[in-house]
Amino acid sequence: MAKRFICTMDEPVVTTVAGKLRGYKMDDIYHFEGIRYAKAKRFGDPRKVTPWEGIKDATNYGPISPILRNPTPSGEVKIPHRFWPASENCQYLNVWTNSLDTNAKKAVMVWFHGGGFADGSSIEQVAYDGTNLARYGDVVVVTVNHRLNVFGFLDLSDFGERYANSRNAGLADLVASLKWVKENIMQFGGDPENVTIFGQSGGGGKVTSLGQVPAAKGLFQKAIVMSGVLAKGMTDQDVPAKEFAMAILSELGLKEDEVEKMEKVPTQALIDATNAAIAQYAAQGKRINWRPTPNDFYTGDPMNVGFGEASKVPTFVGTVIAEFSAGEPTKDKETYTWEEKRAAVADKFGDANADRIMDLFAKAYPGKNQVYARDIDGMFRHAALDYIKAKAKESPEPVYSYLFAQIFDVHGGVAAWHCSDIPFVFHNTDLVPVCQIEGVTERLEKEVFSSFLSFAKTGNPNCEAVPELKPSTADKVYTIVYDEKTEVKEDFDEELVKVVNDLTPPRRMGMTETVPKDDDDEEGGRAWLY
Structure with a gap:
């Protein structure tokens, strides 16, 4: 039986704080894909998008964050994936809903993807699709892209106030996405006062981390953590932040007082320099971990500093x-x-x-x-x-x-x-x-x-x-x-x-090997883990 598809010049169209968006409707579900929720310069804090005139198209998934190395596909029968173009301008989210009634006040579920704080995307796994959750659950579903790895979690705070929160830029993106939900989700039939954040693996870690961010207070009311709590020490960093940053600068041919130039080097050049620095430390048996680190923005692991505002949130x-x-x-x-x-x-x-x-x-x-x-x-x-x-x-x-x-x-x-x-x-x-x-x-x-x-x-x-x-x-x-x-x-x-x-021998997360094996049978490299 053919599906009923609607995407006209004026339907479905919603009006957000920044401007109008056109999505499409497939049977009973409205799809709005690739909505820009924030903008940011490299290593900088996210800021609101510039308002626009007319109607913007929201029928294409937005770019995902660049990752440092593509994994080798494996086990697709168990965890099927899909690939998508990447860009540092990756602050995009997707919405699925069965109603555009601003008075519907449906519960909202905001999904943060897995892959630690280094890999993945809002559409990486085929199972992340929100259509059935919106259809059978009668909820509004949101999935979010944000900056990862060196683009979202490189600590440059030793180089000046300009980079005070570069170590948590990816987490700041998530806060920006929740602020967008707070301001706009009513236009998609959602209740901004009934928001659940949920995520698996690294996504679960993002859920627990957001509970430790004062700026996220009041942006969600419930939390679901799926395989996202790690034992103490698993994400510890073996290399001091400034030393690692200096190693990347060196690979780029830059000096300590030229850190601002790192903001302008091509994306692939930064990836290559980062991988080279990681490999350098891996040869010494040292690991690099991408994860939030405490500062005024993020208070720290709740198992170390207490749950704070997160203690007021029901949790599964x-x-x-x-x-x-x-x-x-x-x-x-x-x-x-x-x-x-x-x-x-x-x-x-x-x-x-x-x-x-x-x-x-x-x-x-x-x-x-x-x-x-x-x-x-x-x-x-x-x-x-x-x-x-x-x-x-x-x-x-x-x-x-x-x-x-x-x-x-x-x-x-x-x-x-x-x-x-x-x-x-x-x-x-x-x-x-x-x-x-x-x-x-x-x-x-x-x-x-x-x-x-x-x-x-x-x-x-x-x-x-x-x-x-x-x-x-x-x-x-x-x-x-x-x-x-x-x-x-x-x-x-x-x-x-x-x-x-x-x-069980202690297992530590982190980037070690980053150079693919020279292997004609395509068995080399890092397997999908998320």
């Missing part, structure tokens, strides 16, 4: 069962004998620890194949539990916990990996091949989608589709576990996660 925090630990076996995991299951766990955690981990896994996940004990996440869940308890202790607002534990029928059985919950949240399982699980997908999507949607609208994830979930406390974590049978459990995996965390 969770992870997936395997994250980056998901293994892909050489045969169907359902055919493993008990001895083979134990051997797989012992190979990962050591023979002396295998029985204990398998027993704890069986206690936490009764009935689930114990071979998946080897895949338990040792990177995000432990930190998320600490975050949940700390926020529950400090905050008068509720903090809820979730875990996505589905086993997918691919490569012999793979436990839910980093990003695998995103299609279910966006009601986009139909766009991701691996999500097609007979007898499971429809139910699981309804449960995940409905509870996330309920939280976005009311600050409470409870709804008819799922069992009742209590807010967590400083002493007890109540978790809704989305699985073959979705259940609510109390402190169910804390001991297992602690043991796995203690046995």
Whole structure:
């Protein structure tokens, strides 16, 4: 059946603070793509766009932020991506809505993409598309591009007041996007006083970071953090800010007193110089991390400095069962004998620890194949539990916990990996091949989608589709576990996660290798992780 498409000279058109925008309507959903929400000079703070006369077109996605090196596509059956032109002028957002009634006052969900603070975009994953979330959720959906890596998080504050917030320019972009939402979203049927920010991985980190930005006060009312809480030390920087900046200047052939010239060098020249400096430190075993760093604009990690204004915001925090630990076996995991299951766990955690981990896994996940004990996440869940308890202790607002534990029928059985919950949240399982699980997908999507949607609208994830979930406390974590049978459990995996965390070698995020391998079979390079 043909879709009904509308895009005329005067429909659909909305009037924003800066001027009129023309989008298009496909069936029941209005699309406004590539809306410029701010402008900024390199390393500078974002500023409002210049008002315009006439009607601007908003039917094309805007440029994404440049990244330092294109990853090698892999695992597209699990996380399909799409590519898009990049530009430093990347402050664009997209809106999906089913109404342009300014009195509709629909809940608004603002999505921040993954990829840490270095990679990704608002349309990077196919599952980021907001059409179904707007259609089936009756909400207004916004997805945001912003400056990344050297363009958004290079600390030049030692070079003068001009660069006081260059270290957090990308985060400042996100604040600017929320200010745009505050001023304009009513024109798209949204309620500026009912805004939920949500994001996964780096996007989850952006959500927790915005809670620490005084300038973001009042710009959102609820927060969802998906696999976005990292353990302390994971994003530490090995190189002092000024030293790293000096290394980039040197690669550009510039001196310390010529830092302003770095604002004008071509984009690719800055990328090349940055990569060369990173490689220089990588050869010394030192990592470079792109992330917000404390100053007057950003107060710091809430686990270090407290939650401040974020304590007044209801929060839904969770992870997936395997994250980056998901293994892909050489045969169907359902055919493993008990001895083979134990051997797989012992190979990962050591023979002396295998029985204990398998027993704890069986206690936490009764009935689930114990071979998946080897895949338990040792990177995000432990930190998320600490975050949940700390926020529950400090905050008068509720903090809820979730875990996505589905086993997918691919490569012999793979436990839910980093990003695998995103299609279910966006009601986009139909766009991701691996999500097609007979007898499971429809139910699981309804449960995940409905509870996330309920939280976005009311600050409470409870709804008819799922069992009742209590807010967590400083002493007890109540978790809704989305699985073959979705259940609510109390402190169910804390001991297992602690043991796995203690046995998992510390993992540190950061840029190390930046030079692609000379490899004719296209297997070299950095795989997609988001």
